[in-house]
Amino acid sequence: MFGNMNAFLYFIQPNHCPPYLLRAISKQVSLKQTVLLGVPTPLGDGNGVKGMVDSGLSEVPEQYVQPPKERIDKLNASTLDNPPIDLSKLDGPQHEQIVEEIARAAETLGFFQVMNHGVPVELLESLKDAANNFFGQPPEKKAVYRKGVSPSPSVKYGTSFVPDKEKALEWKDYISMTYTTDAEALEYWPQECKDVALEYLRTSIKMVRKVVEILIGKLGVTLDDSRVDGLIGLKMVNMNFYPTCPNPELTVGVGRHSDMGMLTVLLQDDIGGLYVKMEEEMDGKRQGDWVEIPAVPGALVINVGDTLQILSNGRYKSAEHRVRTTSTKSRVSIPIFAVPKPTERIGPLPQLVERDGVARYREFIFEEYMNNFFSNVHDGKKSLDFANNI
Numbered sequence: 001m002f003g004n005m006n007a008f009l010y011f012i013q014p015n016h017c018p019p020y021l022l023r024a025i026s027k028q029v030s031l032k033q034t035v036l037l038g039v040p041t042p043l044g045d046g047n048g049v050k051g052m053v054d055s056g057l058s059e060v061p062e063q064y065v066q067p068p069k070e071r072i073d074k075l076n077a078s079t080l081d082n083p084p085i086d087l088s089k090l091d092g093p094q095h096e097q098i099v100e101e102i103a104r105a106a107e108t109l110g111f112f113q114v115m116n117h118g119v120p121v122e123l124l125e126s127l128k129d130a131a132n133n134f135f136g137q138p139p140e141k142k143a144v145y146r147k148g149v150s151p152s153p154s155v156k157y158g159t160s161f162v163p164d165k166e167k168a169l170e171w172k173d174y175i176s177m178t179y180t181t182d183a184e185a186l187e188y189w190p191q192e193c194k195d196v197a198l199e200y201l202r203t204s205i206k207m208v209r210k211v212v213e214i215l216i217g218k219l220g221v222t223l224d225d226s227r228v229d230g231l232i233g234l235k236m237v238n239m240n241f242y243p244t245c246p247n248p249e250l251t252v253g254v255g256r257h258s259d260m261g262m263l264t265v266l267l268q269d270d271i272g273g274l275y276v277k278m279e280e281e282m283d284g285k286r287q288g289d290w291v292e293i294p295a296v297p298g299a300l301v302i303n304v305g306d307t308l309q310i311l312s313n314g315r316y317k318s319a320e321h322r323v324r325t326t327s328t329k330s331r332v333s334i335p336i337f338a339v340p341k342p343t344e345r346i347g348p349l350p351q352l353v354e355r356d357g358v359a360r361y362r363e364f365i366f367e368e369y370m371n372n373f374f375s376n377v378h379d380g381k382k383s384l385d386f387a388n389n390i
Contacts, residue, residue: 046143048159048173050135050330053243060247066168070252072275072290072324080109080276080291084299087207088116090214102211103218110258110304110319111276113296119203121298127200128269130193131332134175135241137192145175145190152188154178166377171251171325172242179235197237201336204265204300208232208338211302212262219312221351231262231307233341240333242273245325253323253331255378259305260370261339266301268293271331274301277320290322306369307340310361310387313348320381342367346387361387 047054052061085105089098105112135142144150145157155177160170177189177197185198212232216223223231242253253273268274272295278285285291293301309318323333340346347363364387372386 046139046141046146046157048135048139048142048157048241049171050173050241050243051139053245058246060171060245060250064169064171065247065250066252066255070168070255071249072252072322074249074292074324077275078285078289078291079294080111080285081294082112084113084115084296086116087114087118087210090210099214099218102214106215106304106308106316108279108317109276110279110309110317111293111301111321112303113293113299113301114207115296115299117204117207117300119200119207119300123196123199123203124267124298124300126196127193127267127334128332130196131239131241131334132330134190134192134239135173135332142175152184154180154184155188155190162374162377170254170378171245172240172253172323174238174240177237179237193239197239197334200267200334201235201237204336205232205235205338207300208263208265208336212308212338215308215312215316219315219349219352220355221349230344231311231340232338233344234261234339236337236339238335238337240323240335242323242325242331242333244330245327248325248327251325253325254321256320256322256380257378258318258320258381258383259303259337260307260373260383261305261337262307262311263338264303264305265336265338266303267334268295268301269332270295270297271326271329273324273326273331274333275322275324276303279317279319305337305339306381306384306387307346307366309384310346311349313352313356313358314360315352318381318384322378339370340366342370359389362389 085098085101087098089095102112142157145155147156147158150156155175157175159173160166163169175190177185179185179201182198185194189197209228209232212228245251256277266274272292274293275290276293278287278289278291303319303321304316306318308316344366345363346366346369348359348361353359369386373383376383
C-alpha cells in the first residue's frame, strides 16, 4: 500500500496500534517524521494529503475509499455544454436577455459560467500560480496556519471537511481566508497568496452584488442597500488543492453538498473535475444525472447557495455538486463564498410568501445555520433540512 515508511506513518494511530509497536517504529525514523503519530488525519505537521502523495503513496489508504454510491463515474458522465453568459451585455441592448439567462440558470441547475465579468484574466492566472506556490511549500510553512496555532482565526489550513465525523475522507487540502478588513488580510493571510486573493475578492464581489440584485429583482422584490450588504457581508476566499490520486475511481475531492451562502464564485484550472446534479430534466439530461462543468479559459463559475434558495422560497435552486480526483495532474480551484453576516435574519422574502401562499422555510439567525453546516459531513442538500418549515 505505501511506497515507503513515511507514507506508512500517516496511518499509524495509537488506538489502532500497540504502544510497543509505535515505539519500535519511531526508533526507525526521525522525530519530525513521528509528529503525525496519534492524529486522525495526515495534517499534523502540515503535510496534508499532498504530503502523503509526495511520500510515495502507491494505493489509496482505506480512510479515503468512498462507498460505491459516492464514487464518481467519469466515463458515463456527460458535460454541460451551455456557453458562458457574457456579463458585458448587461450594459447594452441585450440587457433583458442576459437577465433572463441568469435567472433561468438559477431556477434550474443553480450553476452557470460567466465571461467578461470584470476580473482580469491575468489576475486569474496569477491566482492559480499563487495557489500552487502555497501548497508547494515545505510542510512546516503550511503548518503554521493549522486551526489552534494559526496567527489569526480568520486563516485556516486544513484537509477534508469535517475529518472527525467523516466515514471516508475527502482527497483535498485547503487554505481558507475569511475577510474582515484589508489591513488584517495583508497582515495575516499567507504571503504567497494574500495580494492576489485580496484583489480577486475586491473585483469579484462587485459582480456578486450585481448578480444578487438581478436575481432578487427577477423575484419582483427590491431590497435596500443595507439589506444586500448584510446578505453578502461575510466573505471567504478558499484555495483548494487536489493532489494526484493513485486510485481516483475510489475517491472524491469534495463530497456531495450545496453551499450555505448566497452565491459562490469559482475559478477552476484547466483540469476540470466539478460535477453538478441535475435538479430537473433539461437539454436531454435527466433529473438526478451528474454533469461536469467544463473548464473554460477566462470564465468564472457561479452557483446558487442555500441562503438564496431560502430567500426565494424555493424558486432558485442551490446546486448540489462534488469534485472528482485525477491520477495525472494535481488540480487547484479558488472559490469565493458570499455569505450573510452571522447576525442576519434569514427566511423567505415576505412578498414571496404572500404571493405563493406558503413559507417553504422557517426564519432563523444565519449564525445558527452556519454552525449546523460546519458541524456535519457533506451529505447532498441535507443542510437545507435545518431551514425546513415543519
